[in-house]
Structures are given as C-alpha cells and as structure tokens.
Amino acid sequence: MPTDLDPRPRSARSPSIETDWDAIRSWTDDKYMQFDVRPVGRGLTPSSSMYSVPIGDITMTHFNYGIHVDLDSFDNTSGNILVLTTLTGWTRHRTDRVREAELTVGETFVVDCDHTAYRLGAGPDHLQLNLTVPHRLLADLALRWYGQVPDTRLWTHASVVGGPDSPWSSLLAYAARTASVAPQEVATGRIGLHLQEMLAAQLLADWSARAGIELGGATAVPAPGYVRTAVQFIDQHARDLPTVTEVAAAAGIGVRALSGAFGKYLGTSPRGYLVEQRLQGVYRELSTGAPSVASVARAWGYVNMGAFAASYRRRFGENPSQTLQRNAGNRMPITDIACRPRTSHPDVPGEDSSHAQ
Numbered sequence: 001m002p003t004d005l006d007p008r009p010r011s012a013r014s015p016s017i018e019t020d021w022d023a024i025r026s027w028t029d030d031k032y033m034q035f036d037v038r039p040v041g042r043g044l045t046p047s048s049s050m051y052s053v054p055i056g057d058i059t060m061t062h063f064n065y066g067i068h069v070d071l072d073s074f075d076n077t078s079g080n081i082l083v084l085t086t087l088t089g090w091t092r093h094r095t096d097r098v099r100e101a102e103l104t105v106g107e108t109f110v111v112d113c114d115h116t117a118y119r120l121g122a123g124p125d126h127l128q129l130n131l132t133v134p135h136r137l138l139a140d141l142a143l144r145w146y147g148q149v150p151d152t153r154l155w156t157h158a159s160v161v162g163g164p165d166s167p168w169s170s171l172l173a174y175a176a177r178t179a180s181v182a183p184q185e186v187a188t189g190r191i192g193l194h195l196q197e198m199l200a201a202q203l204l205a206d207w208s209a210r211a212g213i214e215l216g217g218a219t220a221v222p223a224p225g226y227v228r229t230a231v232q233f234i235d236q237h238a239r240d241l242p243t244v245t246e247v248a249a250a251a252g253i254g255v256r257a258l259s260g261a262f263g264k265y266l267g268t269s270p271r272g273y274l275v276e277q278r279l280q281g282v283y284r285e286l287s288t289g290a291p292s293v294a295s296v297a298r299a300w301g302y303v304n305m306g307a308f309a310a311s312y313r314r315r316f317g318e319n320p321s322q323t324l325q326r327n328a329g330n331r332m333p334i335t336d337i338a339c340r341p342r343t344s345h346p347d348v349p350g351e352d353s354s355h356a357q
Contacts, residue, residue: 005087005129005172007060007179008051017066018048024065031061032132033078033113040068040121049127053179054187056196059132060179064122071120074113076288081112081133083161083203085172089126094119095158103160106169110207111158117288118158129176133200136232141200143223146215147265149231150208152280157211161203171202223265226251230258230270238277241301244270278302279315286323293320 006013018024024046025037031052039046047066052059074082084091085108093109094100095116103109111118114135122128139149162168175195178186185191208215230251234242242250247270248258262270278300290296294305297320302308312320 005176007053007062007129007176007183009180009183012051016049018050019045021046024048024050028063031059031063032082032130033075033080035071035075036073037065037069037071039065040070044068053183054192055131055175055179055199056192057134057137058196058199060176061128061130061132062176063130064127066124068124069122071122072118074118076114076117076284078113079135080114081110081135081138082118083108083110083131083133084120085109085129085162085169087127087129089123091123091126091128092121093158094121101160106164107160108162108168108172109158110161110203112155115152115155115284116158129172131199131203133203136235137196137200138204139231139235140228141197142204142215143228143231143265145201147223148215149266150213150215154208154211154213157207159207159210161206161210166206168202168206171198175199224261226253226258227261227265230262231266231273234270234274234277238274238281239300241278242274247274275311276315279312282312282320283316283323286320290324293324296320 018027027050028035028037044067049062049064049066051062054060084093084103086103086105088105090102090104091109092100092102093111095111095118101109112135135155143149162172175186175198178191178195182191186195204215230247230253233247233250244255244259248255251258253261259269262268262273266273268276282296282300282302285296285299286293297305297308309320316323
C-alpha cells in the first residue's frame with residue numbers, strides 16, 4: 001500500500017491546516033463519533049489535516065492531528081465501526097490494560113465501538129486513512145450473503161485486519177484512488193454503492209477470519225428483505241419490547257410468515273432474537289459503566305429481577321452483579337469475556353408472552 005495514498009482530488013490537496021480544537025472536535029464528532037482526545041505533552045497546538053468523502057453509507061477520511069495524542073471514551077451508542085489504517089508514523093490500539101497493537105505503515109485495525117471499550121494513541125507524525133462503517137451495513141450484508149447475522153464473537157473482536165499486499169489493502173487503495181478522481185460518483189452514484197458493497201464484504205471476510213468465525217456455508221441462502229427490515233426494527237426498538245405483531249407490521253408481512261422466515265434464516269424466533277438483543281444491551285451497559293444492575297435491567301424492560309437474573313446467567317455464565325463488579329472502577333471491555341454464540345432462548349418466566357415469539 002502506498003504511504004501517500006490520498007482520496008482527495010488533486011485540486012484539494014493544497015495544505016489546509018486546522019489548529020482550533022473546537023473545529024477539529026466538531027469535524028471528528030460528525031465523521032466518526034464523539035470521543036475524548038488529549039495531546040501528549042504540554043502547550044501543544046494541533047496541526048490537523050482533515051478530509052472526508054462518502055462512499056455510499058461509509059465515510060472515508062484522510063486525517064491527522066499533527067501532534068502526539070491519546071483518544072478514549074468513544075461513544076458506545078453511535079452504531080459505528082471504525083476501520084483505521086496507518087499511512088505514516090504509528091498508531092497504538094488498546095482494548096484492555098494488557099493487550100495492545102502498535103500499527104505502522106499499511107496496517108489496519110477494526111473495532112466496533114458499541115461493543116468494545118477502546119483507546120487509541122497516535123504519534124506526532126501519524127496520518128490515517130479511515131473508514132466509519134455503520135454496524136447495520138455489515139449486519140445487513142451478512143444476512144443477505146450468508147443468511148445469518150454474526151454473533152457477538154465478531155463484534156467484540158477488535159483486531160488487526162489485512163496488512164500490506166493483502167486483498168484488503170489493495171481494495172482500500174482502489175477505493176481511495178477512485179474517490180480522488182470521481183468524488184461525486186463515489187458519494188451518490190452507482191460506483192459508490194458498488195464500492196460500499198466490496199469494502200463491506202472484504203472487511204467482513206477478513207474480520208470474521210481473524211475472529212475464528214465461519215460465515216455461512218455452501219448451502220446458505222440470502223435472506224429476503226423483510227427479514228432484514230424486521231431485524232433492523234428489533235435492533236432499533238429492543239428497549240421498547242415490540243410485539244411480534246408490531247415487528248411483522250414494520251416488515252410488511254404476516255406473523256406466521258415472519259416467524260417461519262426467522263427460523264429458516266436466523267435459526268431462532270423473532271422473540272428469541274429480541275431476547276438476545278435485550279440481554280446484549282444489558283451486558284454492554286454493565287460492562288462499560290452502570291449505576292446498578294436494577295437500573296439497567298429496568299431500562300431494558302425487565303420487571304421480574306429473579307427471572308431476568310436467571311436468563312442472564314444462562315446466556316453469559318455469570319450473574320449480572322458479577323459483570324458489574326468485575327468492571328467497577330476499572331471498566332474492562334466486552335472482549336475480555338467469552339460470549340457464547342447466540343442461541344434461541346426459552347420464554348422468561350414473568351415476561352409477557354405476547355412479545356415477539
């Protein structure tokens with residue numbers, strides 16, 4: 001991968017340096033997500049170069065701070081996955097207190113900030129080519145191509161992907177060069193949609209391989225659009241406990257047909273999928289900071305604490321209080337816990353059986 005890879009049109013490559021922290025923060029909040037950034041050293045003024053171009057729903061950025069910085073407290077509700085490629089200098093990626101990856105030229109790191117507590121350090125001469133990828137984009141592609149959405153083993157597995165002379169680096173270089181000569185077509189045209197699909201597919205393949213996950217199989221069948229719509233509706237409204245009737249209405253299909261399709265394509269029922277998303281939501285909040293187990297459980301619609309604790313224990317192999325206590329004071333990321341693959345869940349005693357089943 002060339003170290004000077006640049007998606008900017010040649011007419012936009014004249015030096016444009018930003019030194020105001022507020023302006024930089026506003027730009028990064030928009031292109032990535034909210035997070036905290038601190039200069040490493042005293043009296044340092046940023047000398048930032050900032051450029052972005054949409055590739056369909058993906059945002060590609062060519063960016064640096066111009067100084068040594070540390071970043072943390074990434075927004076865990078953004079719904080975004082960060083794919084960070086180092087072009088010059090070094091970047092240091094850390095997901096807990098003992099494991100970290102230091103990347104140099106041409107290496108890429110991927111992290112789902114909704115599922116993993118994450119910190120980033122970047123040297124004074126760093127330059128990055130980054131992608132902000134909506135989580136729903138990868139989940140949707142996996143559902144269409146492989147007939148299933150990967151479980152938390154993927155989303156919690158922050159890791160290096162690709163590398164110099166890999167298919168990923170070649171595709172990233174192609175996307176950046178195409179953006180530099182046809183930014184409008186990449187942003188809004190068919191070229192951008194094709195590039196988006198290729199980038200998402202290659203990222204999903206490389207990332208799942210690093211996580212030890214086999215996507216689909218020879219007999220996998222792409223799921224129909226109404227299943228994807230139903231999955232997205234449940235993901236967005238899991239806190240509200242939608243009924244199966246509401247999910248089916250949002251997907252524009254009958255209850256019986258939706259339940260059959262979930263069994264065929266996802267290996268679970270609509271209610272089983274909803275139960276999984278609620279438990280995962282509780283797990284994330286207990287792992288990354290919460291005032292109490294009860295407050296988090298109530299926020300996700302649980303009323304019977306005994307039934308909730310039993311369901312949580314079956315899913316994660318520990319009591320919710322243990323998850324909270326382990327992370328109290330020193331919040332460890334979800335990647336430190338061996339999450340089991342998603343399975344169908346039995347009805348939870350005390351829960352309203354009218355909810356998606």
